[in-house]
Amino acid sequence: MKTLRLAIATIVVGALVVAAYTLPLTTTANILGLDINIVVLFRAVLPFLTTGLLLELIANRVQDFIHGRLGKAIAETARTFVPAFLYMVPLEVAYIILFVAITLKWFPGVWEDNHFPFFFLPGLLALPFLFNSRALVVSIRSTWILIGDSWNWLWNKWLWALWYRLRKMKRIKPENLNPVPWGYLIADSLQLVWYGAFLATLSTFIIQVVQQGFNTASILILIFGFAAIIVIGVVLGALRLKYPPPPHRD
Numbered sequence: 192m193k194t195l196r197l198a199i200a201t202i203v204v205g206a207l208v209v210a211a212y213t214l215p216l217t218t219t220a221n222i223l224g225l226d227i228n229i230v231v232l233f234r235a236v237l238p239f240l241t242t243g244l245l246l247e248l249i250a251n252r253v254q255d256f257i258h259g260r261l262g263k264a265i266a267e268t269a270r271t272f273v274p275a276f277l278y279m280v281p282l283e284v285a286y287i288i289l290f291v292a293i294t295l296k297w298f299p300g301v302w303e304d305n306h307f308p309f310f311f312l313p314g315l316l317a318l319p320f321l322f323n324s325r326a327l328v329v330s331i332r333s334t335w336i337l338i339g340d341s342w343n344w345l346w347n348k349w350l351w352a353l354w355y356r357l358r359k360m361k362r363i364k365p366e367n368l369n370p371v372p373w374g375y376l377i378a379d380s381l382q383l384v385w386y387g388a389f390l391a392t393l394s395t396f397i398i399q400v401v402q403q404g405f406n407t408a409s410i411l412i413l414i415f416g417f418a419a420i421i422v423i424g425v426v427l428g429a430l431r432l433k434y435p436p437p438p439h440r441d
Contacts, residue, residue, distance in 0.1 A: 197247050200277055204240050207233055225292035228404065235400040236284055238413065239393065243276025260432060268428035271326060271382065275319065275389050282318055283390070287397045290314070315394055319386055326382065333379030340373065374434030381427045388423055392416025 211233035219226045250270040254262040290311055294301040301310050320327060392412065399409040 194251070197244075197251055200244050200247055204237075204244050207237060207240065211237060222288060223292040224296045225288075227288060231400055231404055232284070232288075232397075234405075235397060235409075236280055238417070239276050239280045242417075243273055243278075243280070246270075246273045246276060260435070264428055264432035264435075268424065268431060272385070272424060275386065279318060279321075280393065282321070283315065283393055284397055286314055286318065287394055291398065291402075311394075315390055319390070327386070330379045330382040333376045334383060337373065337376040337380055340376065372434050374430050378427050378430035378434060381423055381430070385420065385423045385427060388416065388419045392420065 211230060214230050214233075216228075216230050218228065218230050220229050221227075246269040250266050250273060253265050253269070256262070257265060294310070298310075301307055393416075396409055396412045396416065399406075399412060403409070
């Protein structure tokens with residue numbers, strides 16, 4: 192199944208590469224009155240899809256060459272991000288284009304008085320849950336636990352003695368509940384940060400390309416966005432290598 196998925200992804204990305212570099216550069220499609228240069232659009236999404244294809248290859252084959260915990264951590268980290276690059280991008284791009292076309296045609300007021308984020312962001316943020324809902328729910332839960340554990344650490348380390356001193360009560364030192372390792376919780380929380388960086392990069396880049404084409408601003412968005420995505424992903428992978436999931440957790 193994994194090999195079949197990799198083969199299909201390779202064929203789709205290859206076909207997109209052929210279309211992006213063989214069609215005339217002026218080829219356009221009219222979507223609800225909005226003229227979209229599909230060649231520019233194809234070239235815009237290719238970096239994301241190619242990265243997804245590379246991650247799919249890594250997730251499937253890296254353990255053939257790197258064994259043990261390191262290979263498993265690399266494979267699991269790559270597998271976590273495959274849906275975002277390879278499967279979510281087409282839907283996100285379609286959503287962005289349709290949103291821009293529909294609002295410009297029938298609801299131009301959306302683009303005035305800073306109303307744009309309130310209409311655009313809910314749909315954009317909902318799409319990741321279609322592909323990676325289980326992992327995102329775990330990340331949200333871990334983030335909540337991390338916040339609680341941070342407060343408990345602050346209380347146990349600094350605040351409890353001061354509290355009993357001010358209340359003139361007998362000091363009862365809090366018990367150490369041996370919580371889930373912070374490194375594991377931070378890794379789960381970083382997954383939310385990673386998705387935020389990914390969505391911000393993708394949406395900003397596609398809107399810039401659709402409205403103004405490739406220019407210096409779009410290239411800078413792509414460079415800095417991918418740099419942030421890579422840094423967060425590397426840190427996340429390193430944390431997962433050092434802090435594997437506890438036995439009682441998913």
